[in-house]
Each structure stands twice: as structure tokens, then as C-alpha cells.
Amino acid sequence: MRSANWPRWLLVWLAMGSLVLAVLLVLVRGGLASAGQTSEAPVSAQAPAGMSDDECLRCHSDPNASLSLPSGETISLYSDPAVFRRSVHGDKLNCADCHVRNQTVPHPSLNVVTARDFHRAEYELCKRCHFENYTRTLDSMHFDVVAAGNPFAPVCTDCHTAHSVTRLTESRVQIAKTCSQCHSTIYNDYVESVHGSALQSEGNPDVPVCTTCHGVHNIQSATTATFRLASVDMCAQCHANKELMDKYGISSNVLKTYLNDFHGKTVGFYQKQSSQVWAETPVCFDCHGVHNITRVDDPNSPVIKENLLPTCRQCHADAGANFPSAWLSHYEPSLQKAPIVFFVKEYYRFLIPLMIVGLIMHISLDLWRLARNR
Amino acid sequence: MQATREAVSPTLSAEAIAALPDEALEEAYVVRFDAHQRIQHMLMIGSFLALVVTGFPQKFPSIEVCQWLMDVMGGIQTVRLVHRIAGGILIFDGIYHMAYISFTVLVLQRIGPLQMIPNVKDVKDAVRTVQYFLGMSLQPPKHSRFTYLEKFDYWAVFWGMVVMGGSGLIILFPVLVTRLLPGQIIMAAFRAHSDEALLAVTWISVVHLFYVHLAPRVFPFNPSIFSGRVPARRYREEHPLEYAQLVESGKVLVVPADGPTPPGPAVNPPVVVFPDYLQASTASAVGEEPESDA
Numbered sequence: 006m007r008s009a010n011w012p013r014w015l016l017v018w019l020a021m022g023s024l025v026l027a028v029l030l031v032l033v034r035g036g037l038a039s040a041g042q043t044s045e046a047p048v049s050a051q052a053p054a055g056m057s058d059d060e061c062l063r064c065h066s067d068p069n070a071s072l073s074l075p076s077g078e079t080i081s082l083y084s085d086p087a088v089f090r091r092s093v094h095g096d097k098l099n100c101a102d103c104h105v106r107n108q109t110v111p112h113p114s115l116n117v118v119t120a121r122d123f124h125r126a127e128y129e130l131c132k133r134c135h136f137e138n139y140t141r142t143l144d145s146m147h148f149d150v151v152a153a154g155n156p157f158a159p160v161c162t163d164c165h166t167a168h169s170v171t172r173l174t175e176s177r178v179q180i181a182k183t184c185s186q187c188h189s190t191i192y193n194d195y196v197e198s199v200h201g202s203a204l205q206s207e208g209n210p211d212v213p214v215c216t217t218c219h220g221v222h223n224i225q226s227a228t229t230a231t232f233r234l235a236s237v238d239m240c241a242q243c244h245a246n247k248e249l250m251d252k253y254g255i256s257s258n259v260l261k262t263y264l265n266d267f268h269g270k271t272v273g274f275y276q277k278q279s280s281q282v283w284a285e286t287p288v289c290f291d292c293h294g295v296h297n298i299t300r301v302d303d304p305n306s307p308v309i310k311e312n313l314l315p316t317c318r319q320c321h322a323d324a325g326a327n328f329p330s331a332w333l334s335h336y337e338p339s340l341q342k343a344p345i346v347f348f349v350k351e352y353y354r355f356l357i358p359l360m361i362v363g364l365i366m367h368i369s370l371d372l373w374r375l376a377r378n379r
Numbered sequence: 380m381q382a383t384r385e386a387v388s389p390t391l392s393a394e395a396i397a398a399l400p401d402e403a404l405e406e407a408y409v410v411r412f413d414a415h416q417r418i419q420h421m422l423m424i425g426s427f428l429a430l431v432v433t434g435f436p437q438k439f440p441s442i443e444v445c446q447w448l449m450d451v452m453g454g455i456q457t458v459r460l461v462h463r464i465a466g467g468i469l470i471f472d473g474i475y476h477m478a479y480i481s482f483t484v485l486v487l488q489r490i491g492p493l494q495m496i497p498n499v500k501d502v503k504d505a506v507r508t509v510q511y512f513l514g515m516s517l518q519p520p521k522h523s524r525f526t527y528l529e530k531f532d533y534w535a536v537f538w539g540m541v542v543m544g545g546s547g548l549i550i551l552f553p554v555l556v557t558r559l560l561p562g563q564i565i566m567a568a569f570r571a572h573s574d575e576a577l578l579a580v581t582w583i584s585v586v587h588l589f590y591v592h593l594a595p596r597v598f599p600f601n602p603s604i605f606s607g608r609v610p611a612r613r614y615r616e617e618h619p620l621e622y623a624q625l626v627e628s629g630k631v632l633v634v635p636a637d638g639p640t641p642p643g644p645a646v647n648p649p650v651v652v653f654p655d656y657l658q659a660s661t662a663s664a665v666g667e668e669p670e671s672d673a
Contacts, residue, residue: 325558
């Protein structure tokens with residue numbers, strides 16, 4: 006009854022208005038959904054991203070922009086666009102290409118407690134493009150450390166940074182520096198070593214940096230039996246390379262002489278064996294040192310003649326003064342270096358063929374006579 | 380001892396034995412090795428084979444069969460343990476042998492083992508043998524207890540035992556050894572152990588195997604080191620001088636054909652053993668002769 010009292014034109018406008026509103030609602034919701042879909046497509050497709058960098062920087066160019074976390078920590082939300090543009094991604098990506106979930110304002114709420122939680126959640130963004138290297142890190146001992154409950158083991162952004170990513174391969178010095186952020190004690194040893202000092206002082210392109218020996222993304226523990234046994238060949242990659250070693254006047258015979266000697270023989274067997282055992286037998290770095298490795302003629306070298314006995318005694322506790330000379334110091338036995346060994350070697354080199362030829366002749370003659378007598 | 384001396388009483392005269400047909404000598408035998416010698420040799424075969432099987436994969440690690448063997452035997456640690464135990468057994472065997480020789484020569488006053496010492500005749504025999512092989516001589520030389528080749532075989536093994544046992548102990552106890560000797564000795568022993576092993580295996584697998592087992596007269600297998608016996612007929616061919624001496628000096632034994640095998644462990648020097656029915660047949664043969672003579 007009351008509605009009948011309303012003017013007819015008002016009813017028409019109300020009806021038309023709600024229809025338009027309904028259509029608009031449908032359109033807006035549909036539009037949002039389609040925007041979400043495109044943002045999940047590969048970045049290379051250069052899909053029209055929701056937000057432009059300018060929109061992001063409206064807030065994130067403020068150096069004081071920060072976020073307080075439930076843990077009480079504060080993380081900076083500032084990003085210097087100039088730094089990002091100089092990075093390896095600078096000419097390829099925009100903010101929203103990586104930060105896909107933050108394309109709406111206000112951003113969806115974060116489900117993190119600590120700053121580390123936040124960084125560990127954000128680094129997953131890298132895998133959208135760098136899936137292969139991301140997967141490798143899952144096989145690394147750093148990931149094992151995380152799995153064992155330590156969240157501070159490095160993720161992509163810890164080594165590569167988030168926004169100022171450079172090609173680490175461009176600077177070998179930078180690689181060692183990167184690792185030193187956590188492994189500072191080892192780094193200090195390394196820069197003093199024959200390898201590290203050459204890297205620091207002359208930017209030597211031949212000396213190993215951390216990743217040369219330890220690998221890059223799938224870095225393995227250096228305290229396993231597998232690593233220990235493989236380490237011999239790892240050193241040999243350079244030290245058995247004649248061309249490379251000649252450059253520095255170092256013997257490239259070291260692997261061969263090692264493998265022919267008592268220690269190396271044993272390690273050689275362990276390497277071939279199907280079951281992995283911890284080789285008590287010394288490998289290169291047990292005598293020469295690991296990160297603090299020195300030149301073999303350095304007065305502090307553990308393998309220089311004066312220091313060899315204490316080095317031997319690490320395993321052979323009761324070794325006497327004569328003991329170290331049992332090891333031929335990577336030399337092939339010769340008249341000058343080890344005359345007794347040399348003579349023994351030559352004696353058998355002469356005796357064995359002589360004996361074999363003599364025996365075969367004796368037997369052949371015997372058989373021949375037997376055949377003739379029949 | 381007592382039993383042995385009694386047993387070695389002339390029950391068959393040299394003439395009676397000479398009258399036996401060749402076929403009868405197939406059934407008679409010479410006890411060439413006593414129980415000690417047989418035990419020594421068995422210890423040696425066992426430990427030597429174990430040493431070869433565990434040693435060669437260590438010498439030739441790049442050969443696939445050796446790698447396979449190494450894995451099958453439980454890896455280098457197990458292989459080395461077995462190698463060292465076998466080495467210990469062989470060293471013990473060597474000491475046992477030396478004690479046995481010393482006891483025989485010094486206490487029992489028997490010169491038997493001394494016949495192994497090389498002499499001028501061995502050189503002449505070797506030359507004669509080669510001449511015979513080449514057709515320059517019609518007869519091979521006549522051998523006594525040990526032929527020159529057997530002596531060579533024995534001394535090669537003797538020398539090999541000293542080198543292998545010595546060098547093995549040196550590389551097993553390097554810290555101890557370098558207390559007295561220069562360090563180089565360790566590497567020299569390491570080298571010698573490896574090379575001498577090759578020599579020993581070549582020697583055993585060529586000379587010993589051929590002359591003891593594969594030579595046409597004994598083919599395919601000569602069991603005398605296990606039984607201690609060599610058929611008298613073959614003995615007469617191979618060691619004619621010793622055989623004649625045994626027969627002449629009456630070191631002959633006649634035993635019941637189905638009785639236990641004499642003689643006991645301590646028989647040294649050797650005797651020729653005839654089954655008793657051979658004695659009976661010769662006795663009648665010999666017995667007839669005087670009658671015809673009379």
C-alpha cells in the first residue's frame with residue numbers, strides 16, 4: 006500500500022541504479038580475478054602488471070619506511086631504485102615482477118614472526134625464474150642446516166642480496182667476501198694462504214676461491230667421507246694440470262706420486278670401493294693444510310723438511326727422526342732423491358724379465374726334447 | 380724313533396729289488412717327504428694362495444677383476460687384515476721349517492737337509508741338461524735327492540720368503556723400523572714387496588706348476604707332497620743316484636699290502652717301501668736262483 010504512494014519515476018531509477026551497480030560489481034570482481042591470473046604467468050611474457058614501480062616507490066622510496074614484526078624486530082621497507090637499476094635485474098624486471106603478492110594496496114598481511122621468517126619467505130620469489138639453482142640449494146649442506154633447525158643458513162638473497170644483485174662470477178674476490186660474511190675465520194685463514202693472498206694481491210685468475218673447491222649452489226659438507234676421498238682429485242684438477250703448474254714452476258706429478266705411495270694407494274682403494282668409509286689415511290690437506298695452505302718452501306709450511314716430523318706425528322705419534330724420510334716428498338725414486346729405492350726398483354726391473362725369459366726357454370727346450378724323443 | 384730304526388732293516392736285498400720287474404716298482408714307493416714337510420707345504424700353499432688373492436688386487440688396483448675381487452672380499456681393510464694374517468702364518472711356517480731343519484741336522488745329526496745346498500754338480504747338471512735338450516748329449520744327467528731345478532725352486536722360495544716376510548714386516552711397522560734404519564728403507568721395502576711378489580707368483584705359476592704338476596711325466600697332478608710318496612719307478616728315473624743309494628744301503632721297508640701306511644712322522648732320511656706280496660714274489664724268484672746255482 007505504501008509503495009503505491011511512491012512516485013513511479015523513483016522506482017524506475019532505483020531499479021536501473023541497482024542493475025548498473027550489479028553489473029559494475031561483476032565487472033570489477035572479474036577484472037580482479039583476471040589480473041591475478043596474469044601475474045602468475047611467466048615474467049618473460051611481460052604481462053601488464055598491476056602496479057607500476059612509481060606506485061610502489063610512493064611508499065618505498067622513504068628511507069624511514071619500516072615494518073614492526075611480532076618479534077619486536079623492525080625491518081626497513083626502503084628500496085633505492087637507483088641501486089636496483091644498476092643490478093643485474095635492473096633492465097629486466099620491475100618491482101611487481103617479483104613481489105607479485107603485494108600488488109594490492111594495502112598489501113596482504115604477512116604471516117611471519119621474525120625478520121628471518123620474513124626473509125626466508127621472500128627468497129622463495131627467486132625460484133620463479135631461477136628454479137634450477139633453487140633446486141640445487143635444496144641439495145646443499147646449507148639446506149641440511151635449515152632442516153636441522155637453524156633458519157640462519159643462507160638462502161639466495163643472503164649471498165646475492167635482494168635488490169643489488171650482481172654477477173658474482175665477475176669478481177672472484179667478491180665470492181670469497183660473500184662467504185666470509187658467515188665463514189669469517191676460514192676467510193681470514195684463506196686470505197693469508199698461498200691461494201688467498203694471490204687472489205687478494207694480484208687478482209690471480211688461477212687460484213681457487215671458495216666455490217672452486219666447495220661448489221656453488223649444491224655445496225656439500227666438507228666433513229663427509231665422500232668429500233674427503235674426492236678432495237684428492239679436487240686438488241689434482243689444478244695440481245695435475247701440467248700447463249697450469251708449469252706457469253708457476255710447480256710439479257704436476259704430485260697426484261701420481263701420491264697415488265703410488267703408501268698413503269695414496271690406500272686412498273685409491275677407498276675411492277674405488279662401493280662402500281664409503283672414512284679414510285684415516287691422509288689426503289692432500291691433512292699435510293699441506295686446508296684454508297691456510299702455504300707454499301711448500303714457506304718456513305711455516307707443515308711439509309717443509311724442518312716441520313715434517315710434527316706433521317707425521319699427527320698420525321704416527323711415536324715417529325722418530327728418520328721417519329719422515331720414508332715419504333719421498335712427491336719425488337719419483339732416483340739416484341739423487343732415493344738411491345736405495347731406485348736400486349730396488351731397477352733390480353727387479355732387470356730380474357723379472359730375465360727370470361721369465363729364462364724359465365720359458367727352459368720349459369720350451371724341455372718340451373721340445375720330449376717331442377723329439379717320441 | 381725306535382720304530383723307524385727297526386723298520387729300516389734290510390728285508391729285501393739290493394739284488395732282489397733289482398730282479399723285480401718294472402711293473403712291480405709301480406706299486407712300491409719312496410717316502411720322500413715326512414709329516415713335517417707335508418704340513419709345512421700345506422701351510423705354505425694355504426697362506427701363499429691367500430696372500431696372492433689378497434695381494435694382487437692391491438698391486439693392480441686398476442684392473443677391473445682386481446677391483447671386483449677387492450669389493451667381493453669386503454674392501455681394502457678386510458683384504459689387508461686377511462693378507463697380514465696369512466703373512467703371519469707363512470712367517471710361522473718359515474720359522475717352523477728352520478726349526479725342523481736345525482733339529483734334524485744339529486740334534487738328530489742327519490745330513491739329509493744339507494743336500495739342498497747347491498754344489499758344482501748342479502752347475503754341471505744344468506749345463507748337461509741344456510746340452511741334452513739341444514741334442515748335444517744323449518743322456519740327461521743323473522740326479523741325486525734334489526735336482527738342480529728343485530734346488531733352484533727351493534732357494535727361490537727361501538729367498539722369496541725372506542724378502543717378502545722381511546719387507547712385509549718393515550712396511551707393517553714403519554715407525555719401529557725407522558728407529559734404527561733410514562726412512563728410505565720403508566719405500567724400498569714397499570717396492571720390493573710388490574715386485575718380489577710378482578716374481579714369486581710368476582715363479583710358482585710357471586716353474587713349480589710346470590715341473591711339479593704339468594710336465595708330461597706327472598700330468599695332471601702330482602700328489603706326492605700330500606701323501607709323501609713317489610712311485611719307486613718314477614723315483615728311479617728322476618733321482619737315480621739317491622734311489623740306488625737307498626737300495627744299496629738297505630733303507631728298504633716291506634709292509635703288509637693292506638696294512639697302515641708307514642712310516643710315522645719322523646722318517647727322514649727316506650726309505651723305499653715295498654708291499655709284502657712283492658717280497659714274497661721276489662723271495663721265491665731269488666730263492667730259486669741259489670737252487671739252480673747249486
